[in-house]
Amino acid sequence: MTRSERPPTKDAIWTAAAELFGEQGYASTSVRDIAARAGIDASLVIRHFGSKENLFLDTMKLDLAVNALRDLPVDTLGERFIDLMLTTDEQVRGVYLALLRASGTDAMDTRLREAHEESFVAPLRSRLTGPDAEIRARLAAALVGGLLYSLWAVGDETLLAADHDSVVRRYGALLQELITPREG
């Protein structure tokens, strides 16, 4: 949540915005809220970032530790990917929900699509071989996104309380089937 940007005021605004947007979402966070947490005046928020939407797009970037999967064996990638999703921290969850709930305008939709491509589609597609790799990667991304959707957006409490390993095994097996399809 920190960022080594030069002007301390701008950095304070950025940090406060990232926290509040992640905690409360776009609509419920006002420019005044951000200024208050940063300890500066509201006008400076606009001065430094142009608009509230601009600041949102600058701070809300989905940062999944998906690079850690780059060198893992492909035959267990399904389980490892699901395991990563289940152990992702609160901040990523906040960004994901904020992006999802703020979607509906062109700029916001574009950002959500980019996040989806970069975090799910691209890392999965790069490991796929065989026929229909493009569509399989996108179905795999849908499957992964569906888990986060159920856990975080819907808040399926049974799933949230479920045994970690059994979710990883069962859902990971389905993801694995898209990564390395088996016959019949």
Add this chain to the structure above:
Amino acid sequence: MTRSERPPTKDAIWTAAAELFGEQGYASTSVRDIAARAGIDASLVIRHFGSKENLFLDTMKLDLAVNALRDLPVDTLGERFIDLMLTTDEQVRGVYLALLRASGTDAMDTRLREAHEESFVAPLRSRLTGPDAEIRARLAAALVGGLLYSLWAVGDETLLAADHDSVVRRYGALLQELITPREG
């Protein structure tokens, strides 16, 4: 989008609200917008429904034609369920997106959870047999929700343009694996 309710004005408000919330979502739809489309004054909207949120919760009910799957053979239910998702009309899509994007408060979260349970979890769980039925049903619901999430919230254009049958076959097979697991 019609509803046989008695007072014509109240019915006009309800219809206008259902249309606008479905088209533009909660935040972008004002009480004035609804009143304008209904051809009445804005104060009547509150008079009849108490509040904007109340009206939203009254109109935005996810109505998937999921009962049509009740008597289908269980061994092809996966494909049929996915097929149903892909052929669902614009109005259901609007309700789904409106509920998803409006979530984040207690009342809205509850409604989204109810919609998820009634439309996905319950119909799937009722057909499941064998061990871990509860968790399998919820993973199945996550999988289905993930497809709608990818298509509608993210707007994955490659998936939207993909061959209908091949999506049904591939993604349906994964859903089927949760409904009727096969060995090893």
Add this chain to the structure above:
DNA sequence: GTCTATAATTGGATAGAC
């Protein structure tokens, strides 16, 4: 039941002094 008028708040964004 319906409308006019307005309350009461809040929002993002700007001008201009320092």
Add this chain to the structure above:
DNA sequence: GTCTATCCAATTATAGAC
């Protein structure tokens, strides 16, 4: 670069006449 002061537009919701 920062703050004071404010603008201006928009919101939901209410009071009260008809």
